[in-house]
Amino acid sequence: MIHVERFKDNPLITPADVKPLNEGFEVIGTFNAAVAQLPNETIMVLRVAERPLNSDPSKLLIPIYDVESQTTKVITKDNDATRFNTSDSRTIGPQQGGYDFDYLTSISYLRIARSQDGVHFTVDDQAFVYPHNDYETYGIEDARCTKIDGKYYLNFSAVSSRGICVELISTTDFTSYHEEAIIFNPDNKDVVLFPEKIHGRYYALNRPTVKSTGHNDVWISSSPDLHSFGDHHWLFSGSKDGWDNGRVGAGLPPIKTDAGWLEIYHAADKSSKYCMGAMLLDLDDPTKIIYRSKNPILSPDADYEQKGFFGEVVFGCGYTLKDDQLTMYYGVSDTSMAACRFSISELTDKLAKHEL
């Protein structure tokens, strides 16, 4: 165990703090934010999820961005239990079939929250990145931010009827952005970029979702240009039993420490309870794991971590670091943002000694 101090102001941002951009929609999530520490400002790039208001339970309302008309439309389907499975609040799935979902129940986009003290945030009135191309028609989700050579790179999941792929954009000012590329084709998610080149190549952790056989494991891939990734290596899988037996995925962008690259990742068990774990990767060759924690460093124990749109979830995507103090910002229950702080040296020391 390490000592983790949750912010007393948690949750820091909730859906009640944010007005929907779409008329006739409600904000149901402000969560899973990428984080950047600017000289005078802490930035969260929130995932905001909006859902069409629905007073008729016999109907399913499905939000989809329409590229041609450049608007978010709502498709109506009969809530037919012989056709659709609505047991997961996030998706409208098939009753039978080897895929996960036909539609999402909400549409997500990226919106910035700004803070002077890292605790009290003000959310921008407008989106930073809203779906606008054929790869994003179901929404964009779960950004991560890595500063490389003075520029902030943000990658996020783009969801559409083409599957879930990973897009990269860059910004210097968090006002405008440049579209870089689709860096992983479907199905892939939970990509984090390393902040510097290692032996001349950029690195990224990523989490392909497999259909043929096997598990949803974390891989590590490298790139000469941040647009093209390859030389893929399998990195790790969840355990057969315990807190990480459902799925794993990278969480925070890797942090360079004397003990190795510190990666704080998420894992879910088979009942979809999400915790955060930690691992150290070799500084010189990050395809090598030095040690991976046997137990979570953060579990959904607080009330706001247990209850919400999709409960029992802590899901960290970003951090700030001041001296030895790491502040992890994390989504809770697919609903709100929270934060906690802990000593990075305590964490890396205990990982290096195999005490976690």
Added chain:
Amino acid sequence: MIHVERFKDNPLITPADVKPLNEGFEVIGTFNAAVAQLPNETIMVLRVAERPLNSDPSKLLIPIYDVESQTTKVITKDNDATRFNTSDSRTIGPQQGGYDFDYLTSISYLRIARSQDGVHFTVDDQAFVYPHNDYETYGIEDARCTKIDGKYYLNFSAVSSRGICVELISTTDFTSYHEEAIIFNPDNKDVVLFPEKIHGRYYALNRPTVKSTGHNDVWISSSPDLHSFGDHHWLFSGSKDGWDNGRVGAGLPPIKTDAGWLEIYHAADKSSKYCMGAMLLDLDDPTKIIYRSKNPILSPDADYEQKGFFGEVVFGCGYTLKDDQLTMYYGVSDTSMAACRFSISELTDKLAKHEL
């Protein structure tokens, strides 16, 4: 329709022509070969599939390459219908579960066949590439060969409990080879490399298998170094009805013609009948489709194309070209190799006129 002439010697190579490399195994497939035209020799890089001989129908025999002992082992499981689905002759699947298979019934590897006349082939006594790493424990399959800057690049599917990924090797002599990289992580297959750079980047068609939502569609990706691919673009999907409503995938490596990049691809309908279709891509920007055939150019009509280990399949992976005559070598029924020839100008003319 175009005029297609099947070779009168078809099938050119059958499992009876090839001795198994593993004791206690039988060769059940010699198919889906990559092809290279050397100055004095036509090379097929066959997929050879070997299956453990099994006289006990109450048992399932599963061949797996064991990396530690560097041997192909056979695992025995009870043929338990409550646990395993064996309705697909190629796989041992789950009775329930959102993935395709637990194991394969055979192990595939790459073995070279050589010919002076392109019709009569002699198969090497040994493997060219046999599974030997953790990504290949269930076998390696369906190579494609593209000559780039004087070197032959071969990519193939590597199957293991980590999913299906795509590896690249290179050779100059088809005797030894150099391991390049894993160029696509799971699940992906049916990768074909373009034979030259376009605006400074290498290109590849590829076919991610999606689990979240959507279909198994063909994407196009580019690379600065042949190891790392990115800037992924969705290219095309099968139709809702007809011969290509099941799945699509690239077949032959793209051929540069005056009319555009000619891609001869495969498509299956929902009953898994595999045909070959053709399309033209823009020479200057291969992410743009000029025209895709509405009908197949080759269907499994001959007896050897209809009957076999997995019937009703024509599956072309390689070709030779002499003047206007294109010879397509293709696997039939996941069992044997066949070939046919046709006029490439007739094909591209009719595609350009939207007559196919």
